[in-house]
Structures are given as structure tokens and as C-alpha cells.
Amino acid sequence: MIKYFPLSIFCLFSLFSNAQGNLTGNIESIFQYLNEDTIIDAKQPAEKGLINSYMNVFYTYGNFKAGMRLESYLPRIQGYPNRFDGTGIGMRYVGYANDFVDVTLGSFYEQFGTGLSLRAYEDRALGYDNLIDGARLIVRPRKGIVLKGVYGYQRLSFQQGKIIHGNGIVRGIDAEINLKEAFKKLDSLPLDIVLGGSFVSKYQKDDDESLILPENVATYGGRAKLRYKDIFFDAEYVIKEQDPSADNQKIYNYGHAAVFNLGYTTKGLGLLFSGKSVDNMSFRSDRNKDLQDLFINYLPSLNKTHTYNLVATLYPYATQPLGEVAYQADVLYTFKKGSLLGGKYGMTIGANYSTTFRPVQHTSNINLLDSTRVTYETRPFDKSDSLYWEDINFNITKKFSKKFSAIASYYSIKINNDVAKISNDSKGIIHANIGVLELAYKINSKHSLRMELQGLFVQKENGAIKDKGNWATALIEYSISPNYFFSFMNQYNYGNPDSEKRVNYPIFTCGYIREATRFMISYGRQRAGLFCVGGVCRFVPASNGLTLSFTQSF
Amino acid sequence: MKNLFRITVAFLIAFQFSSCDHVKDPYPKQESLDLDTTLYPGNWSDYVANDWPQFTANSNTNRNVLIEDFTGHQCVFCPAAADLAHALHEANPSRVFTASIHSGPTGIGDFQVVSPPNYPVDFTNPQGVEIGTYFGTNDGGFPGNPRGTVNRYNNGFIFQSPAQWTSMMNDQITQNNLRVNIQSVLNYYPQTKGAFLHVEVEKLDQNLTNQLGIVSYLIEDSLVGDQKMSDNSHNSAYVHRDIHRGNIGGQAFGRTLTSNDIINGKYYVNYSFVVPNQLDGNHNAENMHVLIYVYDKVTWEIYQVIKQKIVP
Numbered sequence: 001m002i003k004y005f006p007l008s009i010f011c012l013f014s015l016f017s018n019a020q021g022n023l024t025g026n027i028e029s030i031f032q033y034l035n036e037d038t039i040i041d042a043k044q045p046a047e048k049g050l051i052n053s054y055m056n057v058f059y060t061y062g063n064f065k066a067g068m069r070l071e072s073y074l075p076r077i078q079g080y081p082n083r084f085d086g087t088g089i090g091m092r093y094v095g096y097a098n099d100f101v102d103v104t105l106g107s108f109y110e111q112f113g114t115g116l117s118l119r120a121y122e123d124r125a126l127g128y129d130n131l132i133d134g135a136r137l138i139v140r141p142r143k144g145i146v147l148k149g150v151y152g153y154q155r156l157s158f159q160q161g162k163i164i165h166g167n168g169i170v171r172g173i174d175a176e177i178n179l180k181e182a183f184k185k186l187d188s189l190p191l192d193i194v195l196g197g198s199f200v201s202k203y204q205k206d207d208d209e210s211l212i213l214p215e216n217v218a219t220y221g222g223r224a225k226l227r228y229k230d231i232f233f234d235a236e237y238v239i240k241e242q243d244p245s246a247d248n249q250k251i252y253n254y255g256h257a258a259v260f261n262l263g264y265t266t267k268g269l270g271l272l273f274s275g276k277s278v279d280n281m282s283f284r285s286d287r288n289k290d291l292q293d294l295f296i297n298y299l300p301s302l303n304k305t306h307t308y309n310l311v312a313t314l315y316p317y318a319t320q321p322l323g324e325v326a327y328q329a330d331v332l333y334t335f336k337k338g339s340l341l342g343g344k345y346g347m348t349i350g351a352n353y354s355t356t357f358r359p360v361q362h363t364s365n366i367n368l369l370d371s372t373r374v375t376y377e378t379r380p381f382d383k384s385d386s387l388y389w390e391d392i393n394f395n396i397t398k399k400f401s402k403k404f405s406a407i408a409s410y411y412s413i414k415i416n417n418d419v420a421k422i423s424n425d426s427k428g429i430i431h432a433n434i435g436v437l438e439l440a441y442k443i444n445s446k447h448s449l450r451m452e453l454q455g456l457f458v459q460k461e462n463g464a465i466k467d468k469g470n471w472a473t474a475l476i477e478y479s480i481s482p483n484y485f486f487s488f489m490n491q492y493n494y495g496n497p498d499s500e501k502r503v504n505y506p507i508f509t510c511g512y513i514r515e516a517t518r519f520m521i522s523y524g525r526q527r528a529g530l531f532c533v534g535g536v537c538r539f540v541p542a543s544n545g546l547t548l549s550f551t552q553s554f
Numbered sequence: 555m556k557n558l559f560r561i562t563v564a565f566l567i568a569f570q571f572s573s574c575d576h577v578k579d580p581y582p583k584q585e586s587l588d589l590d591t592t593l594y595p596g597n598w599s600d601y602v603a604n605d606w607p608q609f610t611a612n613s614n615t616n617r618n619v620l621i622e623d624f625t626g627h628q629c630v631f632c633p634a635a636a637d638l639a640h641a642l643h644e645a646n647p648s649r650v651f652t653a654s655i656h657s658g659p660t661g662i663g664d665f666q667v668v669s670p671p672n673y674p675v676d677f678t679n680p681q682g683v684e685i686g687t688y689f690g691t692n693d694g695g696f697p698g699n700p701r702g703t704v705n706r707y708n709n710g711f712i713f714q715s716p717a718q719w720t721s722m723m724n725d726q727i728t729q730n731n732l733r734v735n736i737q738s739v740l741n742y743y744p745q746t747k748g749a750f751l752h753v754e755v756e757k758l759d760q761n762l763t764n765q766l767g768i769v770s771y772l773i774e775d776s777l778v779g780d781q782k783m784s785d786n787s788h789n790s791a792y793v794h795r796d797i798h799r800g801n802i803g804g805q806a807f808g809r810t811l812t813s814n815d816i817i818n819g820k821y822y823v824n825y826s827f828v829v830p831n832q833l834d835g836n837h838n839a840e841n842m843h844v845l846i847y848v849y850d851k852v853t854w855e856i857y858q859v860i861k862q863k864i865v866p
Contacts, residue, residue, distance in 0.1 A: 167692065201574060205688070209810065211580045218574035241574045252580055371579050 021061035026553040028124070029053040032077050037544035039503055040525060050077045054090075054124065065104075068092040071158060079531070079540035080127040081157065088161025091122075091131055102138040107131045107163075110150055112174040112198040113223045115298035116238045116257045116281070120154070126531065126538050128292055131155045132170060133163065144181025148174040154285045154294050166294040168204035168285035194225040198238070202285050202296060211250060211373075217243045219283055219297065221257075235260035237380070238297075240280065244373070245287035248280055248322060252373040255280030257299060258380045270332040275325075276302045277380040279359050282321035292536060301535025302326040303354035303391050308409065309473050309491065310456040311434045315415045315422055317356070317389045319535035325383035328354040345399035352393050358386035358419070387429065390414040407438040417467075422530055426467035431459040450477040458495070470495025486510040491527065503527075516553040521546070589826040593748025601750070607739035609754045617732040619650045619723050620847055620859040622703045623796075624657055624686055624696070624713075626665025627673050628782045633792065635700035635716040640795050642723055650723060651845050651861050652796040653771050657686025658699050665699050672788050673780050675833055682798050684806035689713060693854065705856040712854055733759035734766070734848045734857035742839055742864050747829050749839075749864060751802065755811060755821040755848055765851040768823055769808030772799045775841045777833050802827045802844065810851060829864055840865045 031051045036044040053072040059065065071090035073080070093106030109131055111119040122129040134152015141147065150172045153165035176196035180186050199220040206213040221238025237258045244250035256279055263272040276299075283297040299319045303326075306312040331351045335342035360383065361376035368375060395409035411434040417426050434456045441449045454473040458466050472494060477487035491505040507524025528542040591598040594605075623639045625632040639652040656666050656677035661684075668676045689696060689712065696713035704722040706712050714722065735756040742749045755768060774797040781792035802825045803809065815821040831837045847859035 205692070207692075209805070209807065212577050213580070214575035214577050216575045242577055244580070250580075252577060371581050373580050 021059055023057065023059050024554065025055065025057040026551065027053075027055045028552075029550045030077055031548040032543070032545060034078065034543050034545035037525065037542070040505070040527060040542040040544065042525070042542040042544045045075070045078075047075060050075055052077045052080065056091075063096050063098050064094075065097060066092075066094045072161075073158070076127075078543050079538060081538075083157040083159055083164070084127065085159055086161030088158070088163075090129070090155075090158050090163060097138075100140055102136075102140075104136040105134075107133050107155070108136045108150070108152075110136060110148070110172075111298075112148070112172065112200065113176075113196055113221075113236045114234075114259055114300060116236055116259065117198045117200045117219045117221055117283075117297055118150070118170070118172050118174075119296075119298035120150075121298070123533050123536065126292070126533055126536055128536060128538070129155055130295055133165060134170075142182060144178040144183075146174075146176045148172075154296070156286070156289075156294055166284075166286045166289070168202045168287075168294070170200065170202050170285050170296055172198065172200035174198040190228060192225070192227040195222070196224075196236075197222045200283075200296060202283075204285065204287060207288070208250075211244065213244055213250075213287070214242045217241060217283075230266045231262075231264050233260070233262050238281075240283055243280075243283065243287065245282060245284065246290055247282035247284070250373065251280070251375045253280050253375060253378075255283075256378070256380060257281045257297075259300065259302075268334040268336065270330070272328070272330040274302055274328040274330075275381065276300070276327075277325050277359065277382075278319075278321065279323040279378040281323075292538065299535065302328045302356070303389065303535075304328070304330065304352045304393065305534070306393075306411070308434075308436045308438075308452065308454055309475070309489065310454045310471055311393075311411050311413065311436070313529055313531070314456060314471065315413050315430065315432055316530055316532035316537060317391075317415060317420050317535065318530070318532060318537040320356075320388065320419060323359045323361075323378070324356050324388055325359050325381055326354065326356040326389070328352070343398070343400075345401075345405075347399075348397040350393075350395045350397075352391070354389070354391045355387070356389040357383040358388060360384045386416075387414060388416045388419050403442045405440045407436075409436040409438075410434070411436075423467050428461075430467050433457045433459070446481045448479050448481070450479070451475065465495060465497040468493055468496050468501070483513055484511070485513075489524075493527075518549075518551045520549045523547070589750060589824060590748070591826075593743065593746045593750070593826050593828065595743050595745040595748075601741075605741050605750075607752050609737060609739075609752075612735045612737045612754065612756055614735055614737070615730075615732060616649055617726065617730050617857075618648075618859045619646075619705050619726050620703075620845060620856050621650065621652045621719060621723065622685075622706070623652060623654045624699055624701050625654050626656055626658060626663070626699050627675070627677055627780060627794075628667070628669070629665035629699040630782050630784050630786060632665070632700045633781060633783055633789075635702065636795060638716050638719060639702070642720065643796075646723075646727060649727060651859055653773060653798045653845055654794065654796050655682040655685060655798040657682045659686060659690025659696050661687040661690075663698075672790075673782075675779050677779075677794070677797060677833065679798065679800040681801040681804065681806040688806070705859075706849060706854040708853060708855065732858065733757070733762055736846055736848060736858050736860045738844075738846055738860060738862045740844065740862050740864060742829065744839065747837065747839070749827055749829055751825040751827070751844060751846075751862065753823045753825075753846055755815075755823065756819075757821075762850070762857070764853065766811045766821075766848050766857070767808045767851050768811055768821075768846070768848050769805075770802040770825060771845040771847075772802055772827075772830070773797065773843050773845055774799050774832055775843060779833070797833065799830060799833075799842075811848070 033049050034044050051074050055070045058067040068089055069091040072087040073084045076084045091107040093104050095104035109120045120130050120132045132152040132154055136150045139147045153169055155163050156166040157164045179193040201216055201218040203216050206215050219238055219240040223236035225234040240255035242252045244252055258277045261274045278299055284294040285296055286294045299321055301319050303317055334348045337346040341347055359378050363376050391413050393411040397407045399405040414429050414431045417423055417430050436454045439451045452475040456471040458469055473491045475489040479485040487509045489507050493503055496502045505525040505527050507522055509522035511520040523546045526543045530537045531540045594601045621639050623635055643650045643652050658665055662678055666678050694711040701713045703712055704719055705726055735758055738753045740749055740751045777794045778791055779794050781789050783789050811821045829839045842864045844862040845859055847856045849856045
């Protein structure tokens, strides 16, 4: 029956193509032609050419909805999981939605709260897709109340053009109530309150001869969002019951995850303070998987998402699901136009601090020789002094004239390479200081120029260069609005302790954009490293060659 | 508000069955590796002195084949598959062995269920059902009966339709890639119906890095009983062959060979067990044998299987 499902959707599309309805979607194709480059250890694949292609099609007709994504890996581009191959349907669904119910059968993405208990999502840049294949029901019994139920298997991989599911089944319910919307009596209250709770359970057969494994594992928790005028606060806390897995060495401890955000925003000023506490919260639908496979939940990263090349790609921090206690503070202030520091066009300064520590694992009340396999106790936000990550950064954005503006940034990053492994060339804490100067010049209404100068300086340890030493990056970008852009970037690892590895990584990129169509060509070197989005990372090997990409929306 | 209450209750009821399991003591009760010495009708020291085998060098050079035929007494297409499996054994009597496991992908299904008066005999056993249930939903699964494995070789799928058995068996016989060698000695004592099985396992291919498991199937050679035939008729004189009666030790997937089992580079595993009555209630140890196999704990592939008669 399952194999006829895509065919059924196709038939439905055909059926409704003669009727009125709304058809939207997008296409993306990325082609790489790679060369061998022994200097950076880039390999040429046997096929030489690699291509990933995707097409999403979404159709709605009245209350009916259907959609699918065709995927093609012939073969996959560099850095993608090696089990993606073939051409076929990677996502498909049909459903019906009105104001009261929204039902989906097939593939769907979903998130409960901040995702601590369940988040199914796709991040194509990471090759990450943990969609749920099954059924989802969303009910809105009255305004302000949303109930959700999901049931299904997760997508593990895509082989020979077919979705491969994980071994475990995922079940979850979530309820959320906006008190002011649900109860009119509270309408005059100046405080917005949204409360929610979720329960997610997975089933996987006990496949271990040496242990009695819990086959049904639950995660549950509650959350709240409050807003009072310019102040907002949100928090979520979830508990995971016994979930022995390959990640946690099959211990029988409970796990927990907690996040909170406290913020204040007013014109010209934004303040944010966040905290996160995680212990033993790797929650997958297959207890034997690792890396980024089959995560049911999502543990948000609590550090600023950087965009400049060196700071974003050399030392990114991957969330540690086994345990971390993290805090972040963020300030954004804009000096008014006409003020002493603001000048004619105003000036914005931002400061951000984030830090992550190992949680304390108490063992004083634990008998490691008993048969419970409970190996320690933890408490939320009980941090040790073992540093995993620290990021202190400032930036100043200043517009000097109608044509010229600049952004100056400084970053101090410390990453514990023994825990958040980023490099094979170093141990312990790597401390890097990064400076970036971005200059933008608008030549006229259509032509503009942008330049970045970046330097990354790794602190020496006992006089010795750590990791790969210092880097410099220069980028120049020329845009002809609205159709063309050209850029050239070069990364130079001039401080590498091995003089033979003091390598340049030049890359030239140009693109053409017309309405919803975009072509892009780039040629050059890309260094090996981790590519991270929101604390989720994948390894990308070094490459040298041509990349062509095409995107189209409709 | 009533609707909200009803919907909430419905959600909670729907999920109450999927709550979580709590395990206080994660360690399963261990299979006792101690031999039941009472099954020896005499002083155990005499057994050790006189009957405990001393293995000589294993001169076997052939890799054998185990065909697991997942079957059922009410499965109309199963007799043809059983005939094929038996014919393959007859064609290679010393190298191809069959185990007829009465289980479907969900364990005891419509084909295996006992339904007197026509199908009164329960051919199933807990280990066979566990194996069927496991492979029913894991490692590629299998849709129903008849399906089988040929040395659990993964030819795209571990489970194959009978149409594939002959060619897969021929391939393995021809390749004759012997990576693990097994030899065994079994001492049976009719007075107690007890038996002691001694097995020596030699890993010939040191490139095998995955863990190895060892399983001993107790097989009833043949039994005349009831079977639904391909024309839907009931045959009360059907000869059931090579009936899997269970695993010695009671573990569906046997036990893992560990360094504790190694003496001078070879693994030694010993079992004691009581030879059960036939499914018709009579005791006849001559109608029983053991199939001993060693398999890869990751890929499931069976690297070697041997047949051990209970009464030589």
C-alpha cells in the first residue's frame, strides 16, 4: 500500500489540476565538479561530478492539501551523509484542514514548544531531515487552544530513491493555551500568558541480550510564555525517563532539559538573558544511532549565530546532548540620529556573551556497584567549572554617509576541543581572537561594493602554536542590483605551525537573480571542517572545484 | 467547554498505552552455563574423566548451509517450500540442513495457530516465535509464509522467497568460503533422557571482527501430522520434516562467544539438556538432532552450521 502512496498523490494532483486550487513549490539543484588537490587533501570522487536536486510541490484546494518532495542524489554532493542515493520521493503527504481540525497523513514536520521534547525538521544545508512518517492531528477546539497528536516513524535516510525509516516509532501529544485568547474575561489583563505541555514517547524493541531495556521511553514537560509590555519571559522544562542508548553508554538515569529567555525590548534597545541546562537528553527513535541520526528532540544552541566566515566556520560549537549548562546575555543599543555618538545616521552597538559548562554529576549518593545502572545525580543549572565554550563579542555598525557604512566586530572564542571536537590538531581549550571590518560603499542606485577583512589569532600555549594557528580572510563583493553579484574570497592559514599547510583557499562566486530564479557559480577551494546550524553540525571534507546551483520558486 | 474536556480525555486515553517502561534492575537473569550434572547417570567425576571429549584437529574444509524455512501448518503454499528445502538437503545431505520454524512475521499468525480438530498440534515454540517476530519487523522484515533464509545471507534482504533458495544455496556451496569451523560431541543417556553437547568453534578468518554468536537448534527429524495443502484440503498424513523444537539454552539468538570461552585460540561451549518427547508425546531420541551454527552478531550471516545426531 505504501508504495502506491506517491502514485496516489500524483493522481490527486492530476485530478485537481483541472480544478481550481493553489500550487506552489520550489526547485533546487546543486552540481559539483571536483578536482584532486593534494595540498588540502581534497579527493576527486570516481564520478567527478556530483549533484543534489530537490523539488517541493505543495497543493491546496479548499480544505484539501497535498504535497511532496522529489529528491535526487546522483551521487550526493560532498559532505552529505553517504547513505543518500538515488532519485525518488523523499516526502509526501495528504491532508485536510479547516479552523477546527488539521489532519495530515504521510510525512510531516512538527515542533512542540522549543523542541526539547519533539522537533521534526529539515535543514538541507546540513543534510538533516528527521521528518515523521505517519499521522498528525491538530485540533483547535476554541480560539487560543491548540491540541496536537503525532504518530509515526522517522526518516533515517534515503537509499535507492526511497525513504528508509528508523526502527523506533514516535508518539506525541502537545497542548497549548493562550489564556487571553481562550478566556475573554482576561482580555483586559496587561499580561499575555501562554501555557503548554507535551508528552512524547518512543517504542523500540529491546535488542540487547545483556540488559533489559525499556522499550517505551517517554519525555514530558511544560512550558510558559509571558509578556508584560516590553518585557517577555519564556521557559520550558522537560524530563526524559530511562533511555539507555549508545550515546549515554546505556545508563538508566533520567534526563532533563530546561531553557529560559528573559528579554526587554524598546525602541533602540534590546536586552536578552538566556539559560539552558541539559543532562542525558539525547532522545532518538533508535537507541543505537549516533551523530545526527533520528533525533526526536532538538536542543537549541545558546550562542550567537555568527555569519562572518572565520568566526562562523572555524570554531563553531555543537550542542552537547549528554550534558551542558549554558548562559547567554545579549545587548543591542542604537544611538539616535543626531546624538553625539549617533551622528547624522545613528550608530548601533551590540554585545554578546555566551558560555557553556559541564554539569556537575554527583555520585556521593550513588552506589556504582548496584545493579540499577544509575551512575550519577544532577540538578538543573548545577554547573561545574569545566568550560566547554565561551564567546565574548562586540560589534559597531555605523553609517557615515548615504553611500558609505561600516561594521567593526571583535570576537573572543574559547572552545573545549576535547568535548566539542572541532580539530584533530589540538587538545584542550582553543582560544581564538577574531577581528572583522566590513565596509560597504554604494556607488549608485544599482551598483554597490562590499568588503570584509577578517583576522583570526589563536592564542599560543607555552609558546607553541595551537591547532592550525592564525588565519586571515579577505572578501570583496560587487552587486549590480537587482540581477547580478560577483564576489571573491580568500582564506589564508598563514599561521599554520606546519609551513607546508600555510595554504590559501580562494573562491570566486558569481550569481544571477531574476525574480524567483537564481543561478550561482563558484570555483575554488573549500577547507575541511564542521558546518553547523543552530548547534547541529556535519563534517564537510576539503574540496576544490566548481559548484553550480540553481533555485526556482513558484 | 464540554468539547474541550472530551477532546482532552480522548487524547489522554489514546496515549495512556504508550507511556514509558521503568526498569529497576536492568540485568536479565543469566542463562546458566553450569551443566546439569544430574543428567549423567553416575558420578560426574567419571564423566569428566571418561566421557568429556578431547577434540582433535578439525579437518573439515566445507562451509555448510542452513536453510531456515518459516512455515505454518495452515499455510497452503508452505508444503511446496518444505519440499524444496528437503530436496536441497537431499541433494547435499552433508552440507545443507533445514530447520522448519513455525512462525510468521508476527509470531503466531493464522498459519501457525492451533485450531482443533483439524490442526490440534502446536508446532511453535518461544524461541522460534521470537526469531520470526524479530525478523518480521527488523533487518528488512518478511511479509509472511513461506519465506526463508539461506545462511541468513543478505541478498538485498535476509529473508527470501523459496524461488531464491536454490541459487543462493548453490552460490554458497560453490564459493565454499569457510570462515568459521565447528565440531561437536554429544553424549546422550537414555536413563535420564539427558544429553551433554560439547562444541568447539575455530575462527579461521581473523578478519572477522564483529562479535560471533552461537545457537543450537533442537530439531525433530519428522512427524506425521496435519497440514493444509495448496488446494486448501486438509492432509492428516503430511510428513513434517526438520521441525524446530526450540533452542538449547532457551535464548532465541543464542549466546555471544566471548574471550571467556577461548582456550588455546578456540572457543569451547558446553550445554546440557533434556531431550524432549516428540510432538506426538512419544519419546524417541533417534528422531532428534541438533543444528549448531555460528553467526555474525552484526550482519546475522551464518558462517558455519553442523548437524549433530543425538543418537549416533
